[in-house]
Structures are given as C-alpha cells and as structure tokens.
Amino acid sequence: MSDAPIPAASLIVLRPATGGPEVLMVERGATLAFAGGALVFPGGRVDPGDRALAARFGGEPDDTVARIAAIRETIEEAGLAIGLDPALARHRDALLAGEPVETLLPAAAFDLAALTPFARWLPLGLPHRIFDTRFYLARGDGKPVVDGVENVRAFWARPADVLAGGGKLIFPTRRNLERLAQHPDIDAIFADAARHPVRTITPTIEDRGGVPHLCIPDDLGYPVTAEPMASAQRA
DSSP: OOOSOEEEEEEEEEEOOTTSOEEEEEEOOTTOTTTTTBEEOSEEEOOHHHHHHHTTSOSOHHHHHHHHHHHHHHHHHHSOOSSSOGGGGGGHHHHHTTOOHHHHSOGGGOOGGGOEEEEEEOOOSOSSOOEEEEEEEEEOOOOOOOOSSSOSEEEEEOHHHHHHTTOBOOHHHHHHHHHHHTOSSHHHHHHHHHHSOOOEEOOEEEEETTEEEEEOOSSSSOSOOEEETTTOOOO
16 A cells, blocks of 8 residues: 655646647656556646745645646646746756756746636555646647656647547546536636635546446536546546
C-alpha cells in the first residue's frame, strides 16, 4: 500500500478556438513511474518552495499553495507562465534545476485569482503513490515546450478530440475532459465550475449487473460517472 496522499495541483488551461475551446495537454514519458505515457493536464506535487511562497499570501493555505504549485508546474511541464507575466517562463530551466520558486518568482508577480477551482480528486486504495490533486481552470495561450524529459508531446486540442484520439487517459483525466467537452465555450466551462462547488472525489467500486465499475458521485457536473473496471486506467 502507498503512504499518505501527496498534495498536488493541476492546471486546466483553456483558449478559444474555432469549433470550441481547446485545452493544453502534455504526454508524460512512457518510463515515468506514475501515469507513464498518459495524456494529462500540466501539474504535479506541491514542493516546499511553493509552501514558503504561499506564506506571503492570504487565503486558505492549502488552496493558495496548490494554486502556486499549479502555476509552477505549468512552467516546468509546458514552458507557459499562466497567472504570471508570460516572460517569467524564462525561469523554466532554473525551476527544473531545483531553484526554489520563491527565489525566482516574486509574490507580487502572481495573479492567483486567475485560477478558478474546478475539482479535487483523491483516489484511495491504490498500490502506488496516491495524489490528492486540486484542479484549477485558467485562460491562456502560447506555444508549449517539448523537451523529451518533462514531456514527450505538448499540444492544444478540443477536449472531445483528446477523448477520441486514442491516447492513454487515466480515470480522473478522462472524466474531467468529458466534463469540459459538454460546453460550447470557455465562459460556459467557468459557469459550470461556479454551479458545482468543489467536493473531494474519491472513486468507489460498485457492482453493476455483475460487472465491477469505478464510480464517482452524480451531482458534480460529470456526464459520465461510472466506467467498467476492466477499461478504467488508474495509473
């Protein structure tokens, strides 16, 4: 069994496009221990530097630190500064080298209000590391960086096209993409987030007609709330 859940954050970056909003996706390297080869939103675990920087802000501490982590991880994984001056993406190499975020990016540079809470996922009962991940929405744009280390691919695409593309999608990512794909524009996605206050989602296993399904609550805005265990990707 895994140890205590690891605090993490992920940023769902949206931009307008013909045919509907596009979302920023990155493909993780196939050899990575967690979700290797999967298409994901930029994100990762909370670092000590995120906590040190968060102490300079007000607000709920865990939410503040998660917003900072989501912004930092998007710089590291995709080379895009969201909720910051875009020019600050130039610090990507230093962040990847382990330079603490609080020494590189001044607190005054952060617009934490540019991030909107969307979801929080906490899978339990898994044999690998468990992440307690807060997902945020943000508007953004730019050409993502592909370096073969933090990612092997990074691209913009409509959520429906990501779902139809045949790539590896772990259970929370697939559900979040389905939720995004319901909406015709970015304003509608933010309105959906406003209608559904964030509640921690811990999937459960239920027997449905003799078939085990991985299930989530049906009142949080997700159009698909169950998937057969045989097809659900959990890592």
